[in-house]
Amino acid sequence: MVRLPYFTALTTLFSYGLLFAFGQMRDLFRKILDLPKSKKVQGYAPICLGLEDFYTRRLFLRAQDCFGRPIASAPDAWIDVVERYSNDNNKTLHRTSNITKCLNLGSYNYLGFAAADEYCTPRVIESLKQYSPGTCSVRVDGGTTKLHTELEELAARFVGKPAAILFGMGYVTNSAIIPALIAKGGLIISDSLNHNSIVNGARGSGATVRVFQHNTPSHLEEVLREQIAEGQPRTHRPWKKIIVIVEGIYSMEGELCKLPEIIAVCKKYKAYTYLDEAHSIGAIGKTGRGVCELLGVDPADVDIMMGTFTKSFGSCGGYIAASKEIIQYLKHTCPAHLYGTSMSPPAVQQVISAIKVILGEDGSNRGAQKLAQIRDNSNFFRAELHKMGFEVLGDEDSPVMPIMLYNPAKIPAFSRECLKQNVAVVTVAFPATPLLLARARICISASHSREDLMRGLEVLSKVGDLVGIKYFPVESENSHAEAKLKKLD
Amino acid sequence: MSSAIMNMTSSALGWFSSSFDAPLARAVVFGVHIDGHLVLEVLLILVILFQLSRKSYKPPKKPLTEKEIDDLCEEWVPEPLHPPITEEMVVEPPTLESAAGPHTIIDGKEVVNFASANYLGLVGNEKIIDSCVDSLEKYGVGSCGPRGFYGTIDVHLDCETRIAKFLGTPDSILYSYGISTIFSVIPAFCKKGDIIVADDGVNWAVQNGLHLSRSTIVYFKHNDMASLQSALEKTTKGNRRAEKLRRYIVIEAVYQNSGQVAPLDEIVRLKEKYRFRLIMDESNSFGVLGNSGRGLAEHYGVPIEKVDIITAGMGNSLATDGGFCTGSVRVVDHQRLSSSGYVFSASLPPYLASAAISAVNHLEENPAILASLRNNIALLWKCNL
Numbered sequence: 068m069v070r071l072p073y074f075t076a077l078t079t080l081f082s083y084g085l086l087f088a089f090g091q092m093r094d095l096f097r098k099i100l101d102l103p104k105s106k107k108v109q110g111y112a113p114i115c116l117g118l119e120d121f122y123t124r125r126l127f128l129r130a131q132d133c134f135g136r137p138i139a140s141a142p143d144a145w146i147d148v149v150e151r152y153s154n155d156n157n158k159t160l161h162r163t164s165n166i167t168k169c170l171n172l173g174s175y176n177y178l179g180f181a182a183a184d185e186y187c188t189p190r191v192i193e194s195l196k197q198y199s200p201g202t203c204s205v206r207v208d209g210g211t212t213k214l215h216t217e218l219e220e221l222a223a224r225f226v227g228k229p230a231a232i233l234f235g236m237g238y239v240t241n242s243a244i245i246p247a248l249i250a251k252g253g254l255i256i257s258d259s260l261n262h263n264s265i266v267n268g269a270r271g272s273g274a275t276v277r278v279f280q281h282n283t284p285s286h287l288e289e290v291l292r293e294q295i296a297e298g299q300p301r302t303h304r305p306w307k308k309i310i311v312i313v314e315g316i317y318s319m320e321g322e323l324c325k326l327p328e329i330i331a332v333c334k335k336y337k338a339y340t341y342l343d344e345a346h347s348i349g350a351i352g353k354t355g356r357g358v359c360e361l362l363g364v365d366p367a368d369v370d371i372m373m374g375t376f377t378k379s380f381g382s383c384g385g386y387i388a389a390s391k392e393i394i395q396y397l398k399h400t401c402p403a404h405l406y407g408t409s410m411s412p413p414a415v416q417q418v419i420s421a422i423k424v425i426l427g428e429d430g431s432n433r434g435a436q437k438l439a440q441i442r443d444n445s446n447f448f449r450a451e452l453h454k455m456g457f458e459v460l461g462d463e464d465s466p467v468m469p470i471m472l473y474n475p476a477k478i479p480a481f482s483r484e485c486l487k488q489n490v491a492v493v494t495v496a497f498p499a500t501p502l503l504l505a506r507a508r509i510c511i512s513a514s515h516s517r518e519d520l521m522r523g524l525e526v527l528s529k530v531g532d533l534v535g536i537k538y539f540p541v542e543s544e545n546s547h548a549e550a551k552l553k554k555l556d
Numbered sequence: 557m558s559s560a561i562m563n564m565t566s567s568a569l570g571w572f573s574s575s576f577d578a579p580l581a582r583a584v585v586f587g588v589h590i591d592g593h594l595v596l597e598v599l600l601i602l603v604i605l606f607q608l609s610r611k612s613y614k615p616p617k618k619p620l621t622e623k624e625i626d627d628l629c630e631e632w633v634p635e636p637l638h639p640p641i642t643e644e645m646v647v648e649p650p651t652l653e654s655a656a657g658p659h660t661i662i663d664g665k666e667v668v669n670f671a672s673a674n675y676l677g678l679v680g681n682e683k684i685i686d687s688c689v690d691s692l693e694k695y696g697v698g699s700c701g702p703r704g705f706y707g708t709i710d711v712h713l714d715c716e717t718r719i720a721k722f723l724g725t726p727d728s729i730l731y732s733y734g735i736s737t738i739f740s741v742i743p744a745f746c747k748k749g750d751i752i753v754a755d756d757g758v759n760w761a762v763q764n765g766l767h768l769s770r771s772t773i774v775y776f777k778h779n780d781m782a783s784l785q786s787a788l789e790k791t792t793k794g795n796r797r798a799e800k801l802r803r804y805i806v807i808e809a810v811y812q813n814s815g816q817v818a819p820l821d822e823i824v825r826l827k828e829k830y831r832f833r834l835i836m837d838e839s840n841s842f843g844v845l846g847n848s849g850r851g852l853a854e855h856y857g858v859p860i861e862k863v864d865i866i867t868a869g870m871g872n873s874l875a876t877d878g879g880f881c882t883g884s885v886r887v888v889d890h891q892r893l894s895s896s897g898y899v900f901s902a903s904l905p906p907y908l909a910s911a912a913i914s915a916v917n918h919l920e921e922n923p924a925i926l927a928s929l930r931n932n933i934a935l936l937w938k939c940n941l
Binding site: 111112114115116120123127134135136137138139140141142143146148149162171173174175176180181182183184187188191192195196197198199200201202203204206207208209210211212213215216235236237238239242248262263264267270271291292293295296305306307308309336337338339370371375376377378380381382383392393395396397398399402403405406407408410411413414417491493 | 689
């Protein structure tokens with residue numbers, strides 16, 4: 068739960084109000100200055116009218132240099148950030164050829180497979196020479212190679228389900244699968260903080276969508292009871308089927324979903340469950356099998372498990388794992404499978420090698436080492452940040468930790484100060500998060516060594532003092548002891 | 557008898573009328589004499605107000621009790637997640653054992669490959685594979701982040717400038733998957749209330765984009781210019797100038813489902829007459845049509861600025877994966893923040909971006925491959941039809 072101090076809420080609202088007022092004033096001046104100029108495109112409505120892109124033009128552009136920073140190396144523990152300059156107040160940014168080596172606390176590189184790896188890269192290069200970078204065809208028309216079938220079996224075995232199907236992009240996986248499973252007359256109940264791909268898929272399916280409070284199984288039960296009793300809107304006929312969609316780790320909060328309770332509720336009311344493990348597969352659990360392993364849930368209880376290969380396996384693409392019949396049905400009807408180019412063969416080989424390393428089938432114990440490393444790193448980093456007094460969200464063992472910033476001025480200040488000290492962080496604001504709850508999100512990787520983490524903590528502490536985001540300072544034990552001694556005297 | 561009653565009623569009436577008109581208590585309030593009828597009028601107004609303030613009768617609502625909800629939940633039976641599996645669903649596609657070039661190996665046999673969209677024969681090209689190997693050793697496979705959060709690698713920016721330079725447009729933007737390009741671009745520009753005139757033979761990805769945009773969609777008959785003109789006429793009846801409403805025409809250059817080529821010069825003439833913006837998907841025509849492979853605009857000799865938004869998937873002639881969208885600076889900048897497939901998804905793997913750069917370089921240096929492609933197409937048409 069986010070604890071928002073009252074004073075901070077007031078100052079944040081005041082800052083946004085001030086920015087809004089300034090933005091409106093500048094818009095007014097722009098309108099006055101543009102009046103004599105004739106409109107170049109007569110008769111065409113502008114791409115964005117009036118207030119539609121107000122946030123982009125007046126608020127986001129001020130801090131645009133904190134987003135979209137290009138890098139010139141692999142997204143590993145240390146990256147080379149390309150410097151950019153702007154001549155017109157951040158409206159356009161130009162690259163220079165200078166690079167700064169920074170500690171990378173922003174990329175989704177949970178197990179360290181982002182850079183060239185000693186086991187994976189030779190095999191990837193071999194598959195590249197054999198199968199070439201693209202297959203130029205869809206899966207059903209000659210885009211299925213031996214690698215694809217091998218990865219489908221391996222992914223299914225890794226996750227603990229009978230069968231799996233692959234897609235070339237994680238976003239498309241969600242947007243194209245949900246419409247194939249449910250249509251008009253069905254009900255989708257999704258968590259309020261679900262990712263944009265799930266929202267798009269739910270909208271594209273034509274089914275009715277209801278939202279339950281984030282991670283609250285009791286509210287889910289209430290919604291289920293009410294909806295089953297009422298039936299479809301206006302006709303009150305019974306629903307054809309109900310699917311509940313949750314995520315393993317929520318990327319903006321860093322917290323795990325309460326999977327055992329949610330599964331129990333769904334079983335009681337005969338609803339199907341869809342688990343999106345984009346961030347949790349490979350990164351948590353004793354052998355890296357995700358949130359089911361960590362929370363002790365049997366994979367057979369979850370009807371459909373979805374995941375992506377971008378985060379922990381250092382590749383691209385997504386998969387769906389479910390029972391054999393569902394996968395056969397999806398292979399026959401899913402549009403992303405029938406119309407989308409198949410996954411690039413070197414990327415498939417990268418995932419195969421990465422899974423083999425994690426399972427230990429490559430003959431070494433690097434996989435187990437990486438998993439232990441990321442767990443230790445995450446817990447150590449989170450504990451230290453708590454001690455320093457930052458407001459950190461997320462559960463134990465989760466490698467994603469958002470640090471709350473709240474105030475809009477602190478977002479670019481934090482980002483730029485950290486970059487000056489050679490630490491690259493990611494800051495997130497509206498519309499990805501609620502307006503008042505802007506945050507900086509730290510992603511820990513297994514390739515961070517202890518010295519890297521200590522350096523990161525040192526810089527974060529310094530910048531945190533400078534910017535003023537240590538909202539809950541922890542009283543140190545020394546001052547307690549001194550106070551007690553003084554009282555005795 | 558009757559006269560007595562008459563007398564009584566007339567005297568009563570006389571008394572009533574006199575009391576109405578008699579000033580009551582000789583009071584004067586604000587210069588108005590208080591007459592008797594004023595009392596009755598005030599009473600009437602009070603009665604009207606009282607009646608208006610009463611709620612109308614509604615039958616009482618009886619919410620379901622907990623026990624009733626429990627019973628309903630017990631007896632509800634959901635449909636299964638998948639329909640019964642039939643024979644045709646179990647068919648497996650052929651599995652390749654080598655690269656998807658013109659000849660490929662399936663089940664140990666060498667076969668001629670007419671299934672891959674490898675239009676320029678770039679599958680297996682040595683230079684492309686070498687540039688990919690360099691890229692893999694430097695950057696690894698994946699980019700591990702979306703474009704806004706350190707997922708922008710310098711090869712992405714190089715690829716965008718290279719494609720824009722090749723086509724002659726100001727700027728372009730890269731997407732990480734072929735079909736996600738068009739179904740992210742359409743909702744980024746077309747919002748609820750806008751008007752889209754689309755061809756009814758477009759492929760699934762375009763249809764999905766149209767559905768997600770929630771705009772009003774008018775279809776015209778596949779590749780029929782008369783039908784397009786009547787659709788444009790119908791939607792702009794009364795006002796040619798659009799002040800608040802955005803209007804788009806959505807077509808494909810070479811249609812995936814039917815293989816026909818859209819007559820771009822006609823369409824551009826109609827679009828300028830009725831003031832629509834044009835969104836064109838060039839997945840199957842980029843690198844194929846035109847003297848140097850620059851697409852449909854070059855094929856018809858139309859200046860590229862007349863087409864507002866061009867999208868293409870790179871999975872066909874360029875033999876890599878991903879897609880791009882190009883247009884004016886405003887068009888491309890707008891997508892960097894409001895296109896969901898760009899903002900919320902990881903970026904293209906860097907080795908695929910370098911493959912795209914090498915493919916475009918190869919195409920620009922050897923325009924002769926287009927001639928051999930056209931010869932092969934002519935051969936097939938001559939033999940078959």
